Amino acid sequence: MSNDTGFPTLLDELKWRGFFEQCTDEDALAGLLDEETVTGYIGFDPTADSLHIGSLLPIMGLVHLQRHGHRPIAIVGGATAMVGDPTGRTELRRMLTLEQIEENLAGIKAQLAHYIRFGDGPRDGLMLNNADWMKDYGYLAFLRDFGSHFSVNQMLARDSVKTRMEHGLSFIEFNYMILQAYDFMVLNRDFGCRLQMGGSDQWGNICSGIDLTRRVTRDEVYGLTFPLMMTAAGTKMGKSASGAVWLSAERTPVYDFYQYWINVDDRDVSRFLRLYTLMPRERIEELERLEGADVREAKRELARAVTTLLHGAEATEAAEKAAAALFAGAADASTVPSSERPAADLAGEGLALLDALVDCGLFQSKGEARRMVRQQAVRVNGEVVGDELRLLTAADVRDGRIALQVGKKKHHHLLVG
RNA sequence: GGGGGGGUUCCCGAGCGGUCAAAGGGAACAGACUGUAAAUCUGUCGGCAGACGCCUUCGGAGGUUCGAAUCCUCCCCCCCCCA
Numbered sequence A: 001m002s003n004d005t006g007f008p009t010l011l012d013e014l015k016w017r018g019f020f021e022q023c024t025d026e027d028a029l030a031g032l033l034d035e036e037t038v039t040g041y042i043g044f045d046p047t048a049d050s051l052h053i054g055s056l057l058p059i060m061g062l063v064h065l066q067r068h069g070h071r072p073i074a075i076v077g078g079a080t081a082m083v084g085d086p087t088g089r090t091e092l093r094r095m096l097t098l099e100q101i102e103e104n105l106a107g108i109k110a111q112l113a114h115y116i117r118f119g120d121g122p123r124d125g126l127m128l129n130n131a132d133w134m135k136d137y138g139y140l141a142f143l144r145d146f147g148s149h150f151s152v153n154q155m156l157a158r159d160s161v162k163t164r165m166e167h168g169l170s171f172i173e174f175n176y177m178i179l180q181a182y183d184f185m186v187l188n189r190d191f192g193c194r195l196q197m198g199g200s201d202q203w204g205n206i207c208s209g210i211d212l213t214r215r216v217t218r219d220e221v222y223g224l225t226f227p228l229m230m231t232a233a234g235t236k237m238g239k240s241a242s243g244a245v246w247l248s249a250e251r252t253p254v255y256d257f258y259q260y261w262i263n264v265d266d267r268d269v270s271r272f273l274r275l276y277t278l279m280p281r282e283r284i285e286e287l288e289r290l291e292g293a294d295v296r297e298a299k300r301e302l303a304r305a306v307t308t309l310l311h312g313a314e315a316t317e318a319a320e321k322a323a324a325a326l327f328a329g330a331a332d333a334s335t336v337p338s339s340e341r342p343a344a345d346l347a348g349e350g351l352a353l354l355d356a357l358v359d360c361g362l363f364q365s366k367g368e369a370r371r372m373v374r375q376q377a378v379r380v381n382g383e384v385v386g387d388e389l390r391l392l393t394a395a396d397v398r399d400g401r402i403a404l405q406v407g408k409k410k411h412h413h414l415l416v417g
Numbered sequence B: 001g002g003g004g005g006g007g008u009u010c011c012c013g014a015g016c017g018g019u020c021a022a023a024g025g026g027a028a029c030a031g032a033c034u035g036u037a038a039a040u041c042u043g044u045c046g047g048c049a050g051a052c053g054c055c056u057u058c059g060g061a062g063g064u065u066c067g068a069a070u071c072c073u074c075c076c077c078c079c080c081c082c083a
Helices: A010-017 A026-035 A053-067 A078-083 A098-112 A139-149 A152-157 A159-165 A171-191 A200-216 A254-262 A266-276 A281-288 A292-311 A313-328 A353-359 A366-374
Strands: A039-044 A071-076 A126-129 A193-199 A222-226 A338-341 A378-380 A401-406 A410-416
Touching: A010 A026, A010 A053, A010 A266, A026 A222, A039 A053, A039 A171, A053 A071, A053 A193, A053 A222, A053 A266, A071 A098, A071 A171, A078 A098, A078 A171, A098 A126, A139 A171, A139 A200, A152 A159, A152 A200, A159 A171, A159 A200, A171 A193, A171 A200, A193 A200, A200 A222, A254 A292, A254 A313, A266 A281, A266 A292, A281 A292, A292 A313, A353 A366, A353 A378, A353 A401, A366 A378
Parallel strands: A039 A071, A039 A193, A071 A126, A193 A222, A338 A410
Antiparallel strands: A378 A401, A401 A410
16 A cells, blocks of 8 residues: 555554554454455444543554545444443443434534544544444344353353453443444444454454454454553543543643643653654654653643644644743733623722632632632732732723633633623 | 452551451652752641541441341342352
């Protein structure tokens, strides 16, 4: 397969970039990828109308697949979401209705469209909902058709099952493997799909799918897994001050998204450049040579590249400018999170700073806001405020706004009108 | 169905009649340091209140006590062993 990626083959690129954890029959897969347009898929979770950063890795996996001339399929687990996943022993994952799933699916597809070219061409991506082939399948019919193909012995031997045995495993969860295996088989049968990719925790499920497909369609299919992504600090990807980092600009403003990447641990920069950008190898290797404070240069490139991929050049530039302005101490910050505040609120005695801080979402409770003020963490128009009883008045308005700041990185502007 | 062990604040995990908003650790947030990094040190970490203090939390519902996360009853859920 010819390509303009700068890498001879898909597997070469995946390996160099750090996507390659393990793979079934690598030689055969390499040969297949070399010979023909291969259809490969990854499953996504439709429990929200937006994906978050954790899904970026598989998304990029599909991107590379497509860039190397193959056909990506993103499959959304509508069927599994309908059932709900009781994995965590404390709370059930919400069971979603078909309508909710449809909505979520639309939102997710729009996001994936930033990365993958969907369409009808031979190499255009597809987005499918497994509820389409699952929801009307009766239990008895399914059992009769496929039950004999699954070996309980084998399923119990899977690591994914074994590790759960200690903490308990419900039948529904046990069945996920079967549902996912069935997905792979259907995709192979109906779409000629021959590759499933996923996180390393999916290995067992992927293998089950390969086994089932072999038995049903007699086709040889392959699996490839990505390493489990952790930050250098040992935490899960995508957690930030305000919770998960989402791909949706409504949930995570572009500015915050950009800042997430600017703030990554030095030790993660190299890996992230390789995994989450499409930057050419030479450029990445250049950036990797930077040391000390110069690493920030690499982070800027990282943040710009990742943000541009998702939100486009224009929004990225705006975020960059806002960040530069804020951290240089300057005032222009049109893209800083802001909220409206009627001038009347500031009249008379004024508006309690603590209330303003909570109302605009900087803090969740007045107690928290109070503590932060006491710790000298809050600034109004750049000036540290130590008085928790501080009132905001018209005198605090500069250019139609009051600039609130928490710590070094959190900003919010009250637009007084 | 029987026997045993459990469900504690974001997570792990102590507490087992008052001194418990609940040890300790982790995560998180802030301050100092710095490079919008890491490491380190310090502080904070249920809600309301300027403060005294008040209120809500220890699976759920009742009860015993002046007083319960701690004791009793019933219920729900999880794990282990036996059937």
